[in-house]
Amino acid sequence: MTKKTNPSKKKPQKPTYRKYILWFWGLFIAGLLTISFLFVLAGWGAFGKMPTFEELENPETNLATEVFSSDGETLGKYYNENRTPIKYEELPKTLIQALVATEDERYYEHSGIDARGTLRAVAYLGTKGGASTITQQLSKLLFSATPDNKLERVLQKLKEWVIAIRLERQYTKEEIITMYLNKYDFLYQAVGIRSASRIYFSKEPTDLKTEEAAVLVAMLKNPILYNPRKEKFKKNALQRRNQVLKQMQKNGYLDEQQKDSLQQLPLKLKFSPEGHDEGVATYFRAYLQSFLKEWIEENKKPNGEKYNIYRDGLKVYTSIDSRMQKYAEEAVEMHMAKLQTEFDRQNKNNKTAPFRDLSKNQIENIITRAIKNSDRWRAMKTKNIPEDKILASFDEKQEMRVFSWKNNTDIDTIMSPRDSIYYYKSFLNTGMMSMDPQTGEVKAWVGGINFKHFKYEHVKQAKRQVGSTFKPFVYATAIDQLHLSPCYELPNTQHTIPAGRHGVSKDWTPKNSSGKYGGMVTLKEALANSLNTITARLIDKTGPEPVIDLLKKLGVDTSEIDPVAAIALGSVDISVFEMVSAYSTFANKGIYVKPVIVTHIEDKNGTILYQHIPESRDVMSEEAAYVTVKLMEGVTESGSGLRLRTTWAVNAPHYKRAVTGYPYALKNPIAGKTGTTQNQSDGWFMGMVPNLSTGVWVGGEDRSVHFPGITYGQGATMALPIWGIYMNKVYEDESLNVSKADFEAPEELTIEVDCEKAKKENPENNNAEEIPDELDF
Template sequence: MQRKESLSLEDIKRYNRIFWKCVGGFVLFIILIISATGLGLFGELPSFRDLENPKSNLASSILSEDKVELGNYYVQNRSNIRFKDISPNVINALVATEDVRFLDHSGIDFKRTFTIIFYNLIGKKQGASTITQQLALNLFSDKAREKSVIKRIPQKLKELIVAVKLERNYTKEEIITMYLNTVDFGNNSFGIKAAARTYFNTTPAKLNPAQAATLVGILKGTTLYSPTRNPERALGRRNLIMQKMVDEGFLDQPKADELKAQDLNLDLNRTSHSEGLATYFRAVLKKDIQDTFEEMSIRKADGSSYDLDRDGLRIYTTINSKMQRYAEEAQKEYMKTLQQQFNAHWKGRDPFKGNENLIIQGMKRSDRYKVLKEEGLSEEEIQENFNTPTSMEIFSWRGNIDTMMRPIDSIKYYKMILRNSMMAMDPKSGEIKAWVGGISFEHFKYDQVKMGTRQVGSTAKPFTYAVGIDNGLSPCYQVNNVPFTVTGYGEPWTPRGHGSLPGYLTLRKALANSQNFITAWVMQQVGPTAVSTLAKRMGITTDVPPYPSIALGSFEASVYDMTGAYSAFVNHGVWTEPTYLLRIEDKNGNILYERKPKVVQALNEQTAYVMTYMLKGVVEEGTGVRLRYRYGLSNPIGGKTGTTNDNSDGWFMAITPQLVAGVWTGCEDRAIHFRSTNLGEGANTALPIFALFIKKVYADSSLGIRKGDFEAPAGGSSITLDCNQYQGSDTGTKGNKEDLDQRLGF
């Protein structure tokens, strides 16, 4: 066998030339690829201006007056936070896990790149990208790693270039802060601020090592290591990260062992447009801001419109988070009981007998009907669909229920659900403190505070009495409570006299007990035009036609308008526009808009004070007396109950020196209601919610809501309120027609 000849010197030189040509060619190829990437041939790279102002979808935050975040408007629930407000535990957990040489490299860790295989072999797993490279992907790429190797290579090269640029333009603190502000932590939480609130109901500054490790662990896979979906994997990942923190000297081994023995200890606070405080308010506020920006042409420097879901605005409101919570709790507590009363009241009866058209209307208004119609189904096919049981989730006061139900039956079910809304405001500043627009924003999106209007019933009577007082009538003036017909203002009008008290009653007692005949008598004296004018001056924005029947609330109005109107009685006759938006700032703190409420002197200061005295009578001896005997509220409180025809609507308007509130209760359709006034009147359907609310408010001393009396006009009241002083005087008791005509100007 012949031995192979050894390589000649020429052969070795030739192979060396080939090798170095290959190396040189490869290096040249890499340089060309990087150059092409830098020139944008594989996609546009961010400019210097982009690096100075990295784009990200920032949630706009809604802040209460007591500095609580009520919620956010967002495409991605993302809020930025400063480095100094992030716990070192988060920084240490992130660096130990993702990039141990973060402080030493310049965006690209070449040592790490060439030793990835070695790290993996010794069990110290590291990702191939530095934190800066991951930030580059998050900020300036399509935010998804390409799975195709061919597409991934140019994407990776762009990451490298952008990472280097980021390192040149930002400090390490700024880079790691931007990274933590942009990453997805699952459960609709983008950024460390949202994640800390979602999983542990805390702030990033207060995260302990275990909590920090849990959140950093999610970054490896938002589903795989989700604490809510895969708690066991999340726990294992957390413990692994804490051990890495020990290995890098960020955490003591004994402390790590102690924390590893603990559960995840989640305190979930999921963020959703349908969850949290003031859901209805947030929806109304968003539309209001959008309309205001459009009307006032408030735009960015480049002329584009602001986007509440992406531009990170800070919206300051008047809502008090504690009062808002108390209002929502009061509603839930009582409406659960009232719904049980309503269901028991209708048990064994068909509320839709004679009202079958309500079901058809409900069906045709439903989203299901519209979708089926768009799909081209005939009316017969749609009817069949609505009569076929299907799986659905329905609302109940015990929580959402998964059930099988015919869609047509779900319409009937929801028609029988009582709705409710409430608003409370400071009568002097006009600032709204609590806004409950409905019973469940998830299921019933329509706001009943400002957007919805219903007949106001007897809550309108104070407008008529206020005009009478303003024209010289005394709250002590007595009128015979007999059927009375108003004439001279169109068709003669005689109200019904349900629950009438016999004999002569003072105007105060008549209002306290909501007596229709005497209210009609006052209307005869002052005329409907004056009453309509006063109602409009006190902020009622809906139509108040000058007919005598407006004395009993035949017109419709919103809880928002009615509450604002009653505030004028407390605020010395001054109507201050109910306000819920204070100002809006951009993400840099620049003020974009400030709202100033309108102010109108609606009625005489003396008249307003007399009206507070008369409205106190409702609680002391009238239809609102259950505030006293059932709820133990003995301090000065005024109010007015309201019940519309057939008990379709129940109202209670309440006044205290520092808070005015309005509550409405009723079904979606007026045809569905309590058959009994004892159950359907405002004293039963609306008043208890205010009572539960105000008791919670009084119990919280931090709110500063006192139990004092209403403030008298400067210099005192010129109108006698003590009816005992009129004993034996015809003018003070039953009156004298000539004297009355003279004082009223007839």
């Protein structure tokens, strides 16, 4: 008998997870599809602009134009971003190891992304970081904006992932590392590893030590938080550097002993900012900038576009020698700091300091003019602020940083803008240029005492009265036309040029500054002692027109020089640049060579865009040039330049404060001339050796800012010491090969230059009457 089953009782079934499995795989596939779709959308640019293939091939970067010296050193840069890219081969091995060990341990294993890191970034919405690969970090630097919220952070990770994969397909691992390090901003205008290395450690990347490379890699995490220069972040920077070293040891790049030893080292920097106001040759670079802008106007790219010196990565090779430039700047600093101390001392009892010889109204006019030329005035005028309120603001005291010779650095102080104008006008300034007479190459250029605070340039921009440094042009004109010897004698008596002759409006009888007259003097003695009486006699014979004509041939702008006899004593305004190039012609055997500042220019790929072509012309005979040089040698043998030969000035009481410590003791042949203008407003010294011509000017910004007397106000005290210090430094550096030899005489010299020999042969020397009353040129 069969049993009947109870329908109410069902057979128990085994539990099933099918639907959960289906749900899981469905969600998983949907998630993958969603993520894939998001990546597709990111690739299409739905979440922001994505780079094209061409942009990946040539990522847009601002490349600094770099200025090189003739000896291969970087003088400075022009930039929007101070970036100068370098090649992978120029990166030190330890830097690459530190980077990979710290930022991306699996760098050589992945194809641009670290899946775990990116998923973590999505999961935590970016709050715990994304462990971005080096490639992702590069993609962020090149193409992504900074996200404003968490959602944007997630979307940015998607974009970085897509770009990173594209970058990995487009570039090698080495190229990606190079691009990343060339792009990163290390603060203080140090964009890219080369700028960072130079600015933080004053060296090229290839010379970085392991601990220095670790400091820069440490900054990649956060350059502000791990800033090694800021005092409050130095501890962070040191700890992070040591963490980098630990990562290097962990990844087998350092052993335990090396790591421990390097971690014990202090954090040492050699900070050298590369701002436009800092570094070497600042005034030269400012002038060069205007040169390049003119060149750009005349020279276009093949596609017709203009070059951009701030982003096209040009390489400008100049004639400046970095060593000579350094010596010139050191000489200026050494002397001007001492001279300023003496100038300030002599102004303590000057009620109108720093001005002299001016009324109260004249001084007020100078200050008002300076106020209206100031940046502060212009900025307030653009805001339509009434002039009376602007003027009142110049009397309100405020905190400011001002230049000081004390430690040659800025100091913090409180003063009104009006007082700051008085303060800056109390400084003496300078212009100095050094040039090779044979090639025209400008070797050193110092346009002032501090470019940051004194922007006006005193080599080419400024023109000042040249005083007695003009006299060699008068002598050279007479020698070239009359074949006079340096031994030729003339009476040292006052000479009058009557009214109506040579542009003289009334009788002109110049006096000697020494007040001494009488007897016969040779031309060499007359120039050495800067006798105005002899110069007046010579220009009366030649006339001013031939002298001006000579100046024009020597490269001087003569458009503002009137043909009057008074120019003989240096009443004309000429720049240091013009004076040096003109004097160089005497040292170059009468051949004028146009000064060179740029030898050639290359684009970022090394293609030559500009090549200098020398310009020269014959100005006077080789014999006349040589005789003029021999005349100027007398200035340093027995005249106002004699102190270059001895150490007597060091112990002379009245030079005690200004020239202590300047034992020049130069023994080689030197042709030169000092110059001092009326009221000691301008002091000059022009000095030459066979292969180097150098000129120095010293004075106040305003002509009424000057020494009260001739002791300190003469060119021999104001300007000559800079020349002497500079030349001593130049001669100490034997690699420069600056000549100590005699000036080369012409093969056929018909004019006698040995005055001792001439005196023996012609003891009577009755040649004063041989000059005709007037020359017909």
